Amino acid sequence: MGWNTLDDLDLAGKTVLCRVDINVPMEAGRVTDMTRIDKIVPTVLDILAKGGKPVLLAHFDRPKGKVVPEMSLRQLVGPLSQALGRKVVFGPDSVGAPAAEAISQAAAGDVVLLENTRFHPGEEKNDAALAAEMAKLGDVYVNDAFSAAHRAHASTEGVAKLLPKAAGRLMAAELKALDAALGNPKRPVMAVVGGAKVSTKLELLSNLVTKVDNLVIGGGMANTFLVAQGIEVGKSLAERDMAATASAILEKAKEVGCRILLPVDVVVAREFKAGAASEIVVASACPADAMILDAGPESVARIRAVMGQCATLIWNGPLGAFEIEPFDQGTNAAAEEAARLTAAGQLVSVAGGGDTVAALNKAGAADQFTFISTAGGAFLEWMEGKELPGVAALMR
Known part of the structure; x- marks a missing residue:
């Protein structure tokens, strides 16, 4: 295959920016379908097993570049922690000092979840400056969100050009299956x-x-x-x-x-x-x-x-x-x-x-x-x- 997987990178002691899709359906503050959260578990646990610190980048709904409280990823800290069996530290922004502080506060074995990337107008515009700010937060980039791969956004394409990169377990499985169906x-x-x-x-x-x-x-x-x-x-x-x-x-x-x-x-x-x-x-x-x-x-x-x-x-x-x-x-x-x-x-x-x-x-x-x-x-x-x-x- 023409891309690296988690097995190709040394993650020990590295902060791993991991783009995931946890855009799950919710009603009255509760997740009604955990499928997307469950599917990222193997990648996150493998990053931890290899000595890396997973920092999750994700979008939620369509805030259109504005901060919309009801579209905050903070509400997914509990469901994520339950699925992963780990403490999840929330960062109230996806760039800058609030994000860096959350990452530094996370202990070994913790997972960091950063705020909705789409709260920034530059996300969907694939703004190079925003991608560079995201890249500053980590040492390695992993994309496990095939479902967002058709979008050239800062967190799906821009960051990948700035750091050592790999496909997560879900992304790799998807690409392998698709290649078997139509590629070869x-x-x-x-x-x-x-x-x-x-x-x-x-x-x-x-x-x-x-x-x-x-x-x-x-x-x-x-x-x-x-x-x-x-x-x-x-x-x-x-x-x-x-x-x-x-x-x-x-x-x-x-x-x-x-x-x-x-x-x-x-x-x-x-x-x-x-x-x-x-x-x-x-x-x-x-x-x-x-x-x-x-x-x-x-x-x-x-x-x-x-x-x-x-x-x-x-x-x-x-x-x-x-x-x-x-x-x-x-x-x-x-x-x-x-x-x-x-x-x-x-x-x-x-x-x-x-x-x-x-x-x-x-x-x-x-x-x-x-x-x-x-x-x-x-x-x-x-x-x-x-x-x-x-x-x-x-x-x-």
Whole structure:
């Protein structure tokens, strides 16, 4: 790999600036999902085990360069301390004397958490002076926040240019998994891309047709592709003004030898609500007063059959309106097969994106996937083939 990991650096006696993502959901002052905090634990404990002093740099919410008390990271001292099993010392700023004092006060074995980096307007502008002030606080820089790697901010890119640097455990695992999925994958490769709109995933689809052998298009996006083929989709969600773009993607796929799998049968209903009366029809026979809400059983059977012939799977987005029964059945059945093949050692499976994680969790399949990314925007930009500034800055 083209970047250092924690194993490549001597951290003994060093102050380690560690960029993490602990932008967790909260309600009434309580963390409602500890996932992001839990995921940074291995990196922080490894820094401590190697004799380093971890100093955490992080953002929280969108204060837009202003000090917003309810967006202070101080409220995460308790949850962090509990997850790490260590004392967490809070620094009331991410630069300057308040930060330096907190670092100096921390005893061996303590962890330092500095205030929200986005309280400074220079953070999101990747201000060189702010990055230099941050760099003064430490000896080494570690980035463990892949989810923020698509942003060229002072704490994600600027500091990395000023100190010896490495990828944290979570970042390294993410990069390794992504390389296995698209960078240097075992073939054949299948991608499953769902979601509401072609317009939001245009760059993604255009990149994937040149990288994968089989591309499954599901969700509302599939309806737009059906429209592009002259098929009526009734009251279904579809971007009719994107039909020409969808046709161009189909043509490009044909030129490069990528097989695109669109629904051959669909589940339709007149109402979008749980338990609504539904029926299965061939994709070209959606009633004018109905809407397509899921891939049909024949479509899913085709997906599962092709999946069984593949060595690598990358998944972003559900096949239907998975939040509401019975329109979750297509996504569930495909996810269960991916999980089975992965558990059997026949498939390397990597998935990411908010709806994707929720859908795979709902299907009970997430634990069997090779890797689940919670990175959202960074995961999508990587799938689009874009360079991520926070990753590029880590390169040797």
